[in-house]
Amino acid sequence: MIRACRVRDFSAVFALVRRRAGIYPSRIASLCGMTPSRVGEIMSGQRKLAHIDVIERVADGLRIPGAMLGLAHRPWEIPPRATTTFTEPDSQPQRAPSPQAGATPAADLDGILHLVDTGQVTRSTLAAIQSSIEDYWRHDDQHGGAALRPAVVGHLRYAQQLIDSTREGPLRNGLVTLAAELARMAGWAYFDARQYSTARGYFTQALHLAQGVGDRQFVANVLSCLSLQATYEGDAHEAAALASAAQDTARHTESPGLVMAMLHMREAFAHASLRAPDDCHRAITKAHSHFERAHGGAAPQWVRYFDETKLIVDTGIALAQLGEHRQAEPLIAEGLRREHRDQQRGRAFHAFWLASTQLHNGALEQACSTASVALDLATNVDSPRVVGHVREFHTSLASHAQEAPVVAFEAKMRQAFA
Known part of the structure; x- marks a missing residue:
């Protein structure tokens, strides 16, 4: 493996991963944000990998240390900084530990800001976060999602810190709902960047958050995102199953018309990839039927783009x-x-x-x-x-x-x- 990585022989790398780790090509494709056919071409020697972003995805997906592939250390290789607790005699005033040599002053910036942000969460706090989410989606429409990743992930971490410090009640539930939307936005941004494994992690986080507040329509929304990603990854059967699960989740909720129209269209994409014309046309017909019934009716903010x-x-x-x-x-x-x-x-x-x-x-x-x-x-x-x-x-x-x-x-x- 060391020799194969040194010369970036990914045909040998993938073969070793399959033989020694039992990870089959379809799973390699999923982990590395590729299609199964592309992985097959690489394993057979018909195709090479040259683009650095693809090589980085392989390193991250298969957890190959960056140095082995001539890359910088990957983020997951760097352990969190150790925290040392200093015990002072009770009679002495407590002092902060001296900064370690070479430490980056802003390395724990989120924690520092959280310590001084002792204000109470209010409805204005929720409105401000909601406004930021709307700005992120506008930016996504105009400029793409890839550049949004650091901002959205940072905002998600901030929302989670607020959740941890807010007692149970409507405000906390509102924060969880917004955190779910930020997690979905993060997943979408990584999906747009074709970093599918990372995207799936954020989509899963969004699912857990939405389930925590019982928002079945938003759970269905996240499942639809996973369905679309599965279509891109070449797994149309999984895409169809996820779209169907999303429909089952959203069905019988309040004002589901526009949501169901969008979900049936995601199902149509999956059936089209499977070359199943009858199922595809049936899904398209249902999408149009739900859309007509939903025209002008109430719908969640996140589905009004449809x-x-x-x-x-x-x-x-x-x-x-x-x-x-x-x-x-x-x-x-x-x-x-x-x-x-x-x-x-x-x-x-x-x-x-x-x-x-x-x-x-x-x-x-x-x-x-x-x-x-x-x-x-x-x-x-x-x-x-x-x-x-x-x-x-x-x-x-x-x-x-x-x-x-x-x-x-x-x-x-x-x-x-x-």
Whole structure:
């Protein structure tokens, strides 16, 4: 293993992990934020790993010390600082221990701030945290989620400290609800960064917090996020099971219409990946039916993004995943036309899907033109997930490599990702 890591021979690394640790390729893929097919290609020697962010994901997912792969120490390798307690005679005033040589003064900043933050939690405290969460989601729409990770995780830790110091009651329950939303936001930010193992940890934390206050609709929401992530990781069966569990959780709750519409669309994505047309169309029909019944009704704040435009474009994406590109193209185009200009990450994502459907429908020049729009948007957002889709589209152009529109797109892509 040491020799394989030194030369970054990941075919040998994965083979050793399977043989010596009993971790099968599908689990390696899940731990490292890859698809099973990509892991298989690496193990067979058909593909190499060169990008540093992917190598870091492998190190983190398989717990390989950074030094073995020529990386810096990984965060999980660094133990927490030891705390030394000094006992002074009762007659002497208590003194703080002297700083250790080489210690970073701000290393325990959260703890220091918590000591001086002795104010009582009020409704204004909850309103301020809620406002910050709304700002995070706006930033996610406009600039992608990857850059939000430190801020959201820090805010989550702060909310947990407030929970620990607040007695049982409505204010504490409100804090737990907000902490659940912050944990889901953290999971989403790591998902957008394609760091799937870390994302799953935060989604699981959000589940526990939401269950603690009995918020079944929010539990269903988190399950839907896990379902979408499973679709990205190539595990469509797990994605379908999670979507179904989410529906069972949200069913019979108060005003579930819009929530159920969103959940059935997540189910449609899973069935599309499984190439199950009857199940996919059935889920799409249910999504539209629930949406019509929910129109104008009450709904949780976190699901109100799922408006008519989102329903239309998601229907098109599900059909595209299913391979029904003729039916998908006008729906995705209409959704893209309707979307607000500030939703840059969503527009980049949907422009990629439109380009893909146009390519499958034989419109190469139009597809490259649309992909160029997606590329412009992708370079303005910090979203490795969107960049991954653009690269996948580029791979699908291989059979047209000599065509002028493809040559022009490749030149623009090289410039964008230089």
